[in-house]
Amino acid sequence: MKPLTADQTLFRDPAVFESAHLPEVFNHRDTQLEALAFALRPAFAGYRPQHAVLRGVPGTGKTTAIRLLFAEVEETTTQVVPVLVSCQVEKSLFAVVAEIFRVLVGHAPPTSGVSIKRLMSEVAHVLMAREAAVVVCLDDAHWLLADGGLDAVLAPLLRMHEVWPAVRVGVVLTLSAPEADLARALDPGTRSVFQAAEVFFPPYSAGEVRAILGDRVRAGLYPGVMPPAVLDLVVERAVATADLRVGLDLIGRAARAAEEAGRRTVTAGDVLAAFVVSKNRHLAVTIEGLSASERAVLAAALDEGRAEDGAAGAGQVYGRVCEGAEMSYTVFHERLKKLERLRLVDVQMVRRGRGRRREIGVREGVEEVLCRTTGRHAGVAEDQK
Numbered sequence: 139m140k141p142l143t144a145d146q147t148l149f150r151d152p153a154v155f156e157s158a159h160l161p162e163v164f165n166h167r168d169t170q171l172e173a174l175a176f177a178l179r180p181a182f183a184g185y186r187p188q189h190a191v192l193r194g195v196p197g198t199g200k201t202t203a204i205r206l207l208f209a210e211v212e213e214t215t216t217q218v219v220p221v222l223v224s225c226q227v228e229k230s231l232f233a234v235v236a237e238i239f240r241v242l243v244g245h246a247p248p249t250s251g252v253s254i255k256r257l258m259s260e261v262a263h264v265l266m267a268r269e270a271a272v273v274v275c276l277d278d279a280h281w282l283l284a285d286g287g288l289d290a291v292l293a294p295l296l297r298m299h300e301v302w303p304a305v306r307v308g309v310v311l312t313l314s315a316p317e318a319d320l321a322r323a324l325d326p327g328t329r330s331v332f333q334a335a336e337v338f339f340p341p342y343s344a345g346e347v348r349a350i351l352g353d354r355v356r357a358g359l360y361p362g363v364m365p366p367a368v369l370d371l372v373v374e375r376a377v378a379t380a381d382l383r384v385g386l387d388l389i390g391r392a393a394r395a396a397e398e399a400g401r402r403t404v405t406a407g408d409v410l411a412a413f414v415v416s417k418n419r420h421l422a423v424t425i426e427g428l429s430a431s432e433r434a435v436l437a438a439a440l441d442e443g444r445a446e447d448g449a450a451g452a453g454q455v456y457g458r459v460c461e462g463a464e465m466s467y468t469v470f471h472e473r474l475k476k477l478e479r480l481r482l483v484d485v486q487m488v489r490r491g492r493g494r495r496r497e498i499g500v501r502e503g504v505e506e507v508l509c510r511t512t513g514r515h516a517g518v519a520e521d522q523k
């Protein structure tokens with residue numbers, strides 16, 4: 139077989155392997171899409187939409203389901219305004235309401251000199267003037283679970299109709315941390331008004347993963363570029379890591395490597411080499427979303443673990459963090475809880491001699507990703523805030 143020339147490509151459509159790509163074929167999620175559509179239905183008849191909570195481990199299609207449904211709503215009516223907010227990026231009530239304002243009005247509100255009260259009032263008046271309902275999806279809401287962050291965003295949104303009775307707001311939360319406990323994260327008052335439909339997104343079976351990745355290969359690569367045995371290897375890796383995104387990333391990355399090498403087909407070697415990076419893809423996204431102080435706690439736990447040859451004592455980690463920049467123990471504890479919730483570290487009480495101590499173990503892959511994303515040896519806390 140002749141090698142590829144410089145102007146030839148293996149990709150029918152490279153965008154198909156990008157993380158923001160909205161797939162044309164979205165199988166295996168009919169039940170969840172129906173439950174969501176059912177929750178939104180009252181909004182189309184002039185009532186308040188039902189709230190919903192979408193649960194499922196990462197990569198089970200929650201965001202995609204919402205994006206597809208919202209796109210359909212946008213095409214169908216202007217009476218229901220969908221707003222998708224990533225809680226990894228927008229973490230405050232102001233940021234969420236500013237995004238609602240932006241979608242409604244077409245431009246962002248001023249970032250200074252406007253109080254949250256005024257911004258909410260403006261949003262309410264636009265909604266009332268248009269007789270429209272708004273459905274806000276707080277995507278990856280587990281990012282707000284620490285420090286009462288979710289309650290601070292949710293409670294005012296849920297109470298808008300108490301101030302402006304004609305305002306209709308529906309909230310959809312997506313949560314990919316299975317242990318996320320809404321009952322504990324929300325005040326009793328918020329809990330009592332947040333009556334939400336629970337929609338569960340189970341992990342895909344190996345057969346479903348194969349079908350989804352096969353569809354993506356057909357959409358993104360030219361025929362014959364990825365032989366069935368090589369796709370099997372991709373599927374095996376995606377199933378082993380329980381993350382469909384690893385499979386999608388792996389296909390794109392391996393095909394790019396084959397193309398760069400001037401080959402017309404992807405080999406098992408391309409897949410295995412790409413897997414070294416792809417397997418930690420989700421970790422990389424999670425670590426990129428951390429604040430400087432969260433990162434500092436993670437780096438200190440790694441350094442201390444290395445020094446102690448394993449899991450590190452929480453007190454020692456705290457001491458190491460403070461060597462870089464002052465941090466109160468309360469703030470340290472909150473940062474640690476968040477890292478645990480994001481499954482970057484494990485924290486457990488361990489018996490030592492006659493006493494017990496809290497130990498922090500950093501999960502596999504974190505060190506590699508942290509060093510790659512910061513381009514430095516973990517543990518240098520010069521960027522603490």
Ligand SMILES: Nc1ncnc2c1ncn2[C@@H]1O[C@H](COP(=O)(O)OP(=O)(O)OP(=O)(O)O)[C@@H](O)[C@H]1O
Nearest residue numbers: 161163164165196197198199200201202314350382
């Ligand atoms: N049924 C499906 N068919 C085709 N592609 C899918 C399907 N489910 C998920 N995907 C793809 O898998 C990737 C992850 O999906 P998505 O972002 O919707 O997952 P998620 O459950 O929201 O994950 P997270 O909790 O990490 O945000 C996306 O690229 C999406 O296109």
